[in-house]
Amino acid sequence: MIEVYDLQKEYVEEETPTRALRGVSFTIGKGEFISIMGPSGSGKSTLLHILSFLDRPTSGSYKFQGKSIDDMTDQELAKVRNKDMGFVFQSFNLLSRLTVYDNVEIPLLYSNILPAKRRTFVEEAVKSVGLEDKLHIEAGKLSGGQKQRVAIARALVTDPNIVFADEPTGNLDSASGLQIMEILASLNDRGRTVILVTHETQTAEFANRIIRMKDGTIESDQAITTNRVRSNLK
Amino acid sequence: MLIHDAFKTATRSLAHSKMRSILTMLGIVTGIASVIIIMSLGDSAKLYIVGQIQSMAPNMINVQPGAPVMGGAPSSVMGITIKTLKARDVEALEREPSITNVSPNVTGSSRIVYGNKSKSTLWVATTANIFKMTNLNFASGYGFTKADETAYKHVVVLGSKLAKDLFGSNVEPVGKTVRFENITFSVIGVLEPKGSGMFSMDEYALIPISVGQKQIRGIDYYQELNVQIDPAYDTAFVKTRMISILRASHQITDPTKDDFMVTSMDETLNMLGNIMSIFTIFLAAIASISLIVGGIGIMNIMLVSVTERTREIGLRKAVGATERDILEQFLIESVLLTMVGGLIGIAFGAVIVGAIYFVLSTFFSIGWIFAFPISAVLLALFVSTLSGLAFGIYPARQAARKNPIDSLRYE
Numbered sequence: 241m242i243e244v245y246d247l248q249k250e251y252v253e254e255e256t257p258t259r260a261l262r263g264v265s266f267t268i269g270k271g272e273f274i275s276i277m278g279p280s281g282s283g284k285s286t287l288l289h290i291l292s293f294l295d296r297p298t299s300g301s302y303k304f305q306g307k308s309i310d311d312m313t314d315q316e317l318a319k320v321r322n323k324d325m326g327f328v329f330q331s332f333n334l335l336s337r338l339t340v341y342d343n344v345e346i347p348l349l350y351s352n353i354l355p356a357k358r359r360t361f362v363e364e365a366v367k368s369v370g371l372e373d374k375l376h377i378e379a380g381k382l383s384g385g386q387k388q389r390v391a392i393a394r395a396l397v398t399d400p401n402i403v404f405a406d407e408p409t410g411n412l413d414s415a416s417g418l419q420i421m422e423i424l425a426s427l428n429d430r431g432r433t434v435i436l437v438t439h440e441t442q443t444a445e446f447a448n449r450i451i452r453m454k455d456g457t458i459e460s461d462q463a464i465t466t467n468r469v470r471s472n473l474k
Numbered sequence: 475m476l477i478h479d480a481f482k483t484a485t486r487s488l489a490h491s492k493m494r495s496i497l498t499m500l501g502i503v504t505g506i507a508s509v510i511i512i513m514s515l516g517d518s519a520k521l522y523i524v525g526q527i528q529s530m531a532p533n534m535i536n537v538q539p540g541a542p543v544m545g546g547a548p549s550s551v552m553g554i555t556i557k558t559l560k561a562r563d564v565e566a567l568e569r570e571p572s573i574t575n576v577s578p579n580v581t582g583s584s585r586i587v588y589g590n591k592s593k594s595t596l597w598v599a600t601t602a603n604i605f606k607m608t609n610l611n612f613a614s615g616y617g618f619t620k621a622d623e624t625a626y627k628h629v630v631v632l633g634s635k636l637a638k639d640l641f642g643s644n645v646e647p648v649g650k651t652v653r654f655e656n657i658t659f660s661v662i663g664v665l666e667p668k669g670s671g672m673f674s675m676d677e678y679a680l681i682p683i684s685v686g687q688k689q690i691r692g693i694d695y696y697q698e699l700n701v702q703i704d705p706a707y708d709t710a711f712v713k714t715r716m717i718s719i720l721r722a723s724h725q726i727t728d729p730t731k732d733d734f735m736v737t738s739m740d741e742t743l744n745m746l747g748n749i750m751s752i753f754t755i756f757l758a759a760i761a762s763i764s765l766i767v768g769g770i771g772i773m774n775i776m777l778v779s780v781t782e783r784t785r786e787i788g789l790r791k792a793v794g795a796t797e798r799d800i801l802e803q804f805l806i807e808s809v810l811l812t813m814v815g816g817l818i819g820i821a822f823g824a825v826i827v828g829a830i831y832f833v834l835s836t837f838f839s840i841g842w843i844f845a846f847p848i849s850a851v852l853l854a855l856f857v858s859t860l861s862g863l864a865f866g867i868y869p870a871r872q873a874a875r876k877n878p879i880d881s882l883r884y885e
Contacts, residue, residue: 289879292792294791294792294878294879295879314796314797315796315798318791318794318795318796319794321792321793321794322793322794323794327792327793329882333785333788333789333792333882335786335789337490338486346789346790346793347793347794349475349476349479349483350475350790350793350794350795350796350799351794352475352476355478355479394793398794
């Protein structure tokens with residue numbers, strides 16, 4: 241599903257170039273649950289941004305579902321982000337004055353799906369995170385955990401193949417965090433690829449593969465065959 | 475993004491900050507309202523003035539001595555005396571079947587005296603025809619006749635204001651005598667007031683042509699001819715007929731050597747109308763400066779809004795909005811602001827124009843004409859929409875070009 245080879249990313253900040261990625265290569269198959277770990281400054285966020293098309297690498301190749309992103313225009317990238325990718329952020333990024341329904345509907349607004357169909361999709365997505373009773377409540381009035389569940393519903397509403405989660409539990413208490421991770425794990429169980437960025441080992445261990453980054457390179461890339469956390473849950 | 479969704483998104487975000495949206499619109503509302511008011515009042519004034527002139531002197535064609543000067547003033551205005559308009563011209567014109575009346579005149583200014591009161595005034599020496607031609611009505615007495623002209627009778631018809639100034643409102647002027655140019659005139663008539671129109675005779679004294687031309691001035695030419703045409707004929711046709719009659723009478727073969735200028739009332743009215751339109755446009759242009767100020771206000775608020783909503787823009791881009799989607803969203807917002815502002819401005823302008831009409835016609839009994847030109851409304855709508863686009867494009871571009879990563883991190 242994802243093939244990257246020798247990804248490099250350089251920023252110029254206040255005239256000093258920073259090499260955020262110094263040659264990163266790996267492949268991610270369909271249905272994997274990957275955690276990208278590492279201390280701050282290790283390049284894990286930069287990598288996630290490139291993988292999710294929010295940023296382009298300075299050099300190196302990136303093939304998404306067999307297609308090189310070098311051959312895609314910004315508009316095509318936006319279309320893929322809309323159809324095939326879901327996003328969950330640390331700070332939720334909900335529009336607090338809109339209702340849960342309207343927040344979840346946002347990605348559909350950019351997909352040219354007719355309003356009648358959108359209603360079903362939104363309701364299904366909200367139901368899948370267990371917030372169907374909060375559908376018409378303003379997002380700003382929800383608790384942190386509920387907000388993140390709305391964000392997950394928003395990520396799911398277009399039925400994407402892959403979900404990117406950037407520190408999704410970072411702003412939550414441990415009980416809510418656990419709930420979020422359970423939802424992400426269940427998404428993976430139903431065949432979606434999940435790529436998670438975190439610095440918490442406990443959160444990372446929900447995955448079946450952990451990529452550890454340091455100074456812009458991959459320090460280790462290990463598969464977890466017997467998933468302790470997930471078997472505990474079951 | 476579907477256009478319906480784009481509108482919904484835009485109206486929703488404008489509705490979230492109602493007070494701000496209303497205040498932002500105020501600039502456009504004032505600008506559009508002032509343009510509408512000026513254009514409507516300009517139209518009303520034009521209709522009113524043209525109507526007044528038309529009611530006083532219908533089907534009139536004026537002949538001035540001197541060569542026609544394109545776009546310039548007739549020679550009489552420049553202080554040059556041209557003595558080419560004479561009695562034979564009047565006779566020649568009177569023979570033309572399409573002309574019903576010809577009235578030559580000679581004017582002068584003098585101090586008119588009654589008892590111990592006196593007033594500086596303009597006298598007009600003319601023929602009895604003038605009373606038929608210009609819809610002048612008598613408040614008392616009557617006008618002089620052709621017989622009075624041939625008999626050199628020292629009679630005078632006074633304009634309403636002149637009569638009031640000399641005699642006050644308690645004395646009946648008819649039958650009294652006044653003195654000017656060393657001649658004693660008997661007052662035989664007083665005209666009804668005509669208002670302050672261009673052809674108002676309110677301040678003039680009218681005397682027979684023979685007395686003014688021969689006795690007072692001692693000349694054999696006229697300063698002006700006014701011709702009334704048969705309404706069955708086309709003005710332009712009569713005008714060409716008059717030109718050829720006058721050329722024949724003056725033995726002119728080369729049209730460039732014409733020593734007279736023929737202007738129909740239509741032309742004068744058109745010219746006047748044009749001048750008033752230009753004046754109105756000029757005023758409207760000044761008023762539209764406030765639209766620019768309003769537009770800058772919109773731009774300012776939109777820029778603030780773009781900054782405030784940085785995270786929203788970042789999120790929308792992350793979930794699949796293209797630069798175009800974002801650009802459209804913000805442009806629709808600014809155009810909605812200016813369009814709604816424009817509509818409110820038009821409504822507001824209509825109320826003011828209506829109020830002015832009501833006050834003028836009810837309290838000042840002026841025959842004011844209510845005008846609310848559709849062209850002004852369309853122009854206002856067009857301009858307000860355009861200003862939304864013009865002043866919204868920069869903030870919208872700023873929004874569209876935001877980098878999603880930085881935007882999502884924005885605190």
